Amino acid sequence: MVEIDKKIIRAYALKNAVEHEGRAVVGSVISGLFNHGLTKERVKEIMPVLNAVIREVNAISISEQEKEYKELEDLIGHRPERGDALPELENVSKTGIVTRFSPSPSGPMHLGHILTGMLSSLYVKRYGGKFYLQIEDTNADNIYEPAYKMLKEDADWIFGNVSEVIIQSDRMKVYYKYIEKLFDLESIYVCTCDSEDFKKLVDSQKSCPCRNLDKKENLRRWKKMLSKTGYSEGEAVIRFKSDLNDPNPAFRDFPLVRINLTKHPRQGKKYRVWPLMNLCVTVDDIELNKTHIIRAKEHRDNATRQKMIYKALGLLDKYPNVYFLGRYNFTDLAISDSKTRKAIEEGKFTGWDDIRLPFVVPLRKRGYQPEAFEKIVTQRGISEVDKVISQKDFFEVLNNFNREVLKDNTRKADFEKCDEKQANLVILMPDASKVFAKSKIKPKKDEVVYFDKFGYARNNSSDSKAKNAKPTFWFCHE
Ligand SMILES: [Zn+2]
Structure with missing residues (x-):
């Protein structure tokens, strides 16, 4: 039988307190102890000790908790969770991993988000490190303003370990700095070609006339993009100089920056030139020292583009370890922010919290626990294979896990x-x-x-x- 003595209990209580702003909670500490080998039969027996230990731990300061936890940490070790099928990640350092989950603010967090973001969250729980919630809001046409707040609240509840929220539109200065750096390296150029003409050229592996402009002309065009009296929307984009012979035309001189005059819900009319997702994500990954990225496999091409930008900047050795996930393809459920929003406006649903909707808040209202989702993604692991499933089958599995969690x-x-x-x-x-x-x-x-x-x-x-x-x-x- 596994030894669960007062010292072990104290170690788990300290761990929980240190991870949750100094307050240990009975349920979480018991979860840890279950992972350590505690059996249900013994729960009753240890409860008085557990309650006393938690009171003691919660009464001391966080710095004292941290200090004491360091001494007891080895008692716990990095035990895999019970039934934990998640494989180890590669190249994990002692300080853990730095990773992200990056939704766009087009609506609150939905089931699809949970199923991809949860793995990153779980690995940070396992190894320690940082878990950024990165809100990709540099496309003003794709923003639903309440989503900023909703995404944060949803992520805090479902993941419970978001280290920091990054809002990309607040970081424009950083992106502009990188744009200038890339001009300096002659890795990008301002293209004013008609998009159809450009496509014809790159499809036949030919460069457009803008590609060979010198640095001076590029900077003049860049200023003209920034100027209110300069280029207008659609008249100029910044393209990345990739390999025009790349077998995949989608990788040839892809765009990184464009003009978008739509009023931004957060930044107003402050900016007219907006970096596209691939540039923002790359810059954030570099600046925030991301080490591991777990993302949906439909972003595989974007990951390739991002790696090209790392390379152009001479930072290939810093490129994170990237893993891809297959989708859950529901046979009878289409999750769409925009369609749901419209349906709510038309009165077909009472709101984003309508329990018929597959979003975080209604799932929470229905009694689902974050741990049930943890179990479902753990069971699946890092798989690139798409999973085709009906709602009925999915919720049957989820209900079983949820029952397990609650029964614990x-x-x-x-x-x-x-x-x-x-x-x-x-x-x-x-x-x-x-x-x-x-x-x-x-x-x-x-x-x-x-x-x-x-x-x-x-x-x-x-x-x-x-x-x-x-x-x-x-x-x-x-
Ligand atoms: Zn051009």
């Missing part, structure tokens, strides 16, 4: 503190009386919330299905 007792402590007003969804378990014994919540029998075939919660006691539904798990809204 990890939420019980939080639950006991809840009062009726905080309880959002309560799903009775077979031994509900025990679960609710110490709680102020006294749910009535007809308050059963069940999940329909799509996994959506319904709370309609007159519905015969609700009456016959097998209670699955309870959830207490934090």
Whole structure:
């Protein structure tokens, strides 16, 4: 049997406190102990010690916690999580990894985001380091203003370990600096060709007349892009000088910067020249010392383009370790920010939190725990193969994991503190009386919330299905 003594408990409590601004929480510490080999039978026995240790740990300062944790850290070691199938990443240094999750602010975070971003989050949890939420907002035409706030809130809840939020449009000075550097290296040029003409030329591996302009003329054109009286939208782009003989035409002299006169929701009319995604991402990865990137495989070509920019800057040795993920292709669910937004405006949904929608807030409302998603992405691992799945099958797996998470007792402590007003969804378990014994919540029998075939919660006691539904798990809204 694995030894779980007071010292081990203290180590896990300190770890949890250090990772969460000085406050350890019973549920999380128990999770850690389960990973260490604690069995359910022993939970009751260790609870008094655990509660006492947590009180002690939470009473000391973060610096004291950190100091003591350093001494006890080795007791815990870097144990793989229970059932953890995630492979090790390559080239991980002692200080951990630096990685990112980069949504565009076109809507709140959805299921697809969770399934790709979660892996990066999990690896930072495993190795330590930094996890940036990087909001890609240099295309003013693709911004839904409330999404800035929503994405941050969603990421904080679902990942729980975002180190810093980077908003790209706040970093224009940095991008401009790199544009000037790339002009200086003669790796980019201002192209004023008609896009159709340009395409014809590169498709036949020929350069456009702008490609061979000297530095001086390029800088003159760059100033003309920046000037209000200069080029207008669509009249000039900055292109990267790649290999015109590249077998893939999409890699030949791709654009990096363009003029966009749409008023930016955050920056207003401050800028007219906007770097495109590939440039911003590369600059941010360089400036923030990213070491590992896990991204959807549809970005494979962009990763290639970004690597070309690293190379032009002479920074190829700093290029991060990149991993690609296949998609979840739902056979019966299309996730679209813009379509959902329209449907909400038309009154087809009550809002972004409508529980029929596959976005973070409604999933949270339905009682899903972040750990259930962790389990689903862990089970899949880093796979480049697309997974074709129906909603029913997906939610069946997710429901099983969620039940497992909730059964682990990890939420019980939080639950006991809840009062009726905080309880959002309560799903009775077979031994509900025990679960609710110490709680102020006294749910009535007809308050059963069940999940329909799509996994959506319904709370309609007159519905015969609700009456016959097998209670699955309870959830207490934090
Ligand atoms: Zn040109």
